[in-house]
Amino acid sequence: MSGRIPTTEDTMNTSFSSSNTPSMGHPIQIIDITEDHRFKLNEENLQSILNNPKAKLKKVSIVSVAGAFRKGKSFLLDFFLRFLTRNGRDDWIGAEDEPLTGFHWKGGSERDTTGILMWSEPFILRRNDTKEEIAVLLMDTQGAFDSQSTVKDCATVFALSLMISSIHVYNITQNLQEDDLQHLHLFTEYGKIALEDSHETPFQRLTFLIRDWSFPYEYKYGYEGGQSLLDKRFETNAKQHQELKDLRINLKKCFNTLNCYLMPHPGLRVCTSPEFDGKLRDIEQDFKTYVKKFVEAQFQPNLTVKQINGREITTLELFEYFKAYCRVFEADELPEPKSMLMATAEANNLAAKAIAKEFYMHAMEQHCGGDRPYMHPHHLQATNLQVREESIKKFDSVPKMGGESLSKKYLDELNYEMDELYDNYVKHNDSKNIFAFSQWFWLGSFSFLFNFIFWTCFFLLGAWIYVKYSGEYKEIGEYIDGLADILWRRIYQPLYEQFIQHAIRAMLSYAPIQDGPSGTAGRGDAKKKN
Ligand SMILES: Nc1nc2c(ncn2[C@@H]2O[C@H](COP(=O)(O)OP(=O)(O)OP(=O)(O)O)[C@@H](O)[C@H]2O)c(=O)[nH]1
């Protein structure tokens, strides 16, 4: 495979969007594990990533690395970061003396990463087939089997990362053992019922990444040797216990891609030197070669987009799934596969609702949002009905899990929420109408008064002209003349005279007086001199 990531003109591979910039972002805690072993989703942090304008409403590909603690998971993710921040260019792996940074990693025997973290910046890559832009997210997880975590904590972290990601790297050291496969039992059970429910493969890609592989003479480094090892471990025979056979058969059915990669040892400096800070020159060449191939292979020739129920999901939907899975793993016991499926079904309906609601709000904003002019109420109502109908179509177009009744419940909620939104749009629209506004306040009586005076004068003028021109209805003409005379003498003339007097007085008080040769002194100055 070529190490070069092509430009957008190329058609062979995934390509990068120009919105990715080097060394951007930092790790963000999205799931905390509290002292009493509760899982807390930090919704605000997660939203800050998913709502990033670059990624909002785009389909997602989520890479997670999970497995036992102290086995180089965060270290590996930092190579992913280098690849993505440097747009996969030929020399993305970096200079020999460049320390490896990004997700925090460290040497020593004590655990480091806790909970689940995500890189703050989504990376935008263009998929090879449809050229659509996809948001790629990186997820680091707490290592399993450390002395402070319960069995449930470890299983939950693993389960959450597997349920959420589209590329799940199962980080293992030295060999692929039976217990590594047994840890996947919950997912095969979940996968079995999910398959029965929807007939869609529940998960996308699972890679067993075997670190410090020491037997390249048996199975070669990389995918090829990994596949042979996997085939060997997945062999079934008549003598094998049915449970072991089922596990293998179901595992293959649950993932679109199930593979294995054999990684060379990085060298003694990496794992024994306290001074090691990730510089490439301290890492064995074989490791560098194979880590490069491994990282590139996750994005080429195409991206693995997260699918649920056979549908590729967006950042908006991902948020709903996160919430639903965290809820189901809140209980003291590990959930039954059935509850996990129920949570998926609920999240699937919630996601459909979120898509439809987002569509409704976006469309209504275009018509009557803050910067749009006032709309006639009938027009607004018609627009609402049309947009609403399209929103419901959007909701219906998402394939649903959990049956009709569950879907009906969420459709009712959608209708209720659109009602509420519409009420607000109506109020907002009314506030833009200056006349509607004046009807509610004192301005109403003024506009009526001015209207009345204007139309009365207009009518009288019309009648007067007709009488004068035609010579008919002379008495009406006389009434109008009389009225005009009274109005002139009683109202306009006194007002006019008062106005003229005030104006003359004002002019006299400021007029300059001829006083002395220069003639420049004002009236005030003249008074002082006297
Ligand atoms: N033997 C070996 N050590 C490695 C490998 N990759 C990284 N390391 C070293 O393993 C140590 C732990 O690395 P981390 O990335 O912090 O490990 P982790 O799995 O994230 O650890 P936790 O966060 O505690 O679960 C560091 O000293 C790395 O240099 C590898 O492939 N083999």
Ligand SMILES: [Mg+2]
């Ligand atoms: Mg770590």
